[in-house]
Amino acid sequence: MTKTTTMGSLRELQKLDRRISEIRSRIRDFDPLLAEVEEPALRLEDEHGKASTRLEQMKTDARRLERSAEDKQARAEKLDERLSQVTNLREETAVKTELEMVQRSIDADEQEAMQLLEQVRQNELLVDELQEQSATARAEVLPRQEELLDERSGLDESLAELSARRDTVLEMLGTRERQVYESFHGSGRAVVVAALTEDGACGHCFGIVPLQQQNEIRRDEGLHRCEACGVILTSEPEEEPDPVPVAPIESEESEESEESDESAEPDDAEASEASVDS
Numbered sequence: 426m427t428k429t430t431t432m433g434s435l436r437e438l439q440k441l442d443r444r445i446s447e448i449r450s451r452i453r454d455f456d457p458l459l460a461e462v463e464e465p466a467l468r469l470e471d472e473h474g475k476a477s478t479r480l481e482q483m484k485t486d487a488r489r490l491e492r493s494a495e496d497k498q499a500r501a502e503k504l505d506e507r508l509s510q511v512t513n514l515r516e517e518t519a520v521k522t523e524l525e526m527v528q529r530s531i532d533a534d535e536q537e538a539m540q541l542l543e544q545v546r547q548n549e550l551l552v553d554e555l556q557e558q559s560a561t562a563r564a565e566v567l568p569r570q571e572e573l574l575d576e577r578s579g580l581d582e583s584l585a586e587l588s589a590r591r592d593t594v595l596e597m598l599g600t601r602e603r604q605v606y607e608s609f610h611g612s613g614r615a616v617v618v619a620a621l622t623e624d625g626a627c628g629h630c631f632g633i634v635p636l637q638q639q640n641e642i643r644r645d646e647g648l649h650r651c652e653a654c655g656v657i658l659t660s661e662p663e664e665e666p667d668p669v670p671v672a673p674i675e676s677e678e679s680e681e682s683e684e685s686d687e688s689a690e691p692d693d694a695e696a697s698e699a700s701v702d703s
């Protein structure tokens with residue numbers, strides 16, 4: 426009885442691990458898919474970000490230019506004042522020359538400031554436009570993105586359930602079986618348990634199993650491994666219904682009730698149920 430449970434558990438683990446690895450690979454597939462879906466929105470958001478940074482830089486430049494123009498203006502006023510206080514021609518010429526230089530510099534600054542302000546204005550339009558475009562793109566990708574994320578979180582849930590079930594099944598095993606299973610699984614092998622065939626071969630590699638070992642396997646004595654490929658051998662035939670608990674295949678109750686409907690006597694119904702279970 427214990428052996429039956431052990432082999433059943435090992436097989437269930439095998440199936441659980443296959444499904445876990447399948448789901449993990451499907452989950453991994455979501456990353457490139459999500460990136461692809463989001464790409465148009467990300468690209469526009471990136472452009473918008475860069476344009477905004479450029480705009481800020483231009484505004485900073487414009488403010489610096491403004492401050493510089495103010496300083497020069499103050500200097501021109503001082504020179505103007507000095508001009509009214511000059512005592513000789515030489516001094517007057519010098520002050521006038523400097524004043525002209527300052528004035529030219531102010532004019533150049535003003536010219537530059539005007540150009541810069543025009544660029545600021547154009548960039549503001551561009552930033553607004555890009556913001557609108559990226560908001561539209563973001564809204565467009567959202568439904569598909571949510572769909573994918575929902576799908577992925579469904580898989581995450583299945584994975585959590587399968588992993589929990591795996592832990593439970595592992596606990597049901599003896600230490601030796603658990604170690605054998607984990608070392609097999611850890612080395613990346615999908616098949617850990619195989620049935621002994623009727624003619625005494627390993628159900629995985631079909632290598633012939635020594636007669637004495639065959640007998641012990643058939644009598645459920647001890648843990649036997651195929652000498653050729655190392656799988657754990659069992660005489661139990663592979664059971665068909667998948668024991669994975671995530672999606673109950675169909676309600677057994679309805680089947681059973683049908684059976685009991687067909688069979689007139691309740692004793693027969695019980696007997697057939699018992700034979701289904703064994």
Ligand SMILES: [Zn+2]
Pocket residue numbers: 627628629630631632651652653654655656
């Ligand atoms: Zn084998």
